[in-house]
Amino acid sequence: MKDLGIIQKIINKFNLTPLKEEGGFFIETYRSAEIIGKGNLPLRYKSARHFSTSILYLITYDNYSALHKVASDEIFHFYLGDAVIMLNLFGDGSSQKIKLGSDIFNDEYVQYLVPKNTWQGAKLAEGGTYALLGTTVSPGFEFEDYVFAGPYKNELLHKYPDSASMINELI
Numbered sequence: 810m811k812d813l814g815i816i817q818k819i820i821n822k823f824n825l826t827p828l829k830e831e832g833g834f835f836i837e838t839y840r841s842a843e844i845i846g847k848g849n850l851p852l853r854y855k856s857a858r859h860f861s862t863s864i865l866y867l868i869t870y871d872n873y874s875a876l877h878k879v880a881s882d883e884i885f886h887f888y889l890g891d892a893v894i895m896l897n898l899f900g901d902g903s904s905q906k907i908k909l910g911s912d913i914f915n916d917e918y919v920q921y922l923v924p925k926n927t928w929q930g931a932k933l934a935e936g937g938t939y940a941l942l943g944t945t946v947s948p949g950f951e952f953e954d955y956v957f958a959g960p961y962k963n964e965l966l967h968k969y970p971d972s973a974s975m976i977n978e979l980i
Contacts, residue, residue, distance in 0.1 A: 831874055832873050841859045843860050845857060855953055858951065863944065865943050867940070867941050873933070874929070874932070875959075876930035879926075881947060883922070883946050885943070887910055890938070891937030892912070892940070893940045895909060895923075900927070
């Protein structure tokens, strides 16, 4: 039997709020004080960026991280809970599924880098209840960098036919 009370305890402990459009719950835990000016950043950025940002992120049995991409590299950190299956769709047409979790001797990652502009989405492994993750983004994340995959679904299904099932699950 799933201990659903733990989910509310985690939400309360860290004051997590729903992450609209993407799914899950989050709180920003760090935003560097120093800023990189727009003129010193690659053209993909529309404005200045903090050096780095970090969040806590909770996925539960009844939600997932919708397929999306961001303009910066994003490092995922697995903290506790059940394993997470992540789908990455790379610009060259290749794709990869990885498992975030604590079972490091069975190919689960406690830390994983998603390169900039890579489509990504995640869900709990079958039977899971929750997973508490963190992400670190550099240059720092701004919501204007978030691109939801919904409008690109047909294009993604065509480009990544081997991942069609999970693309459909995460949009």
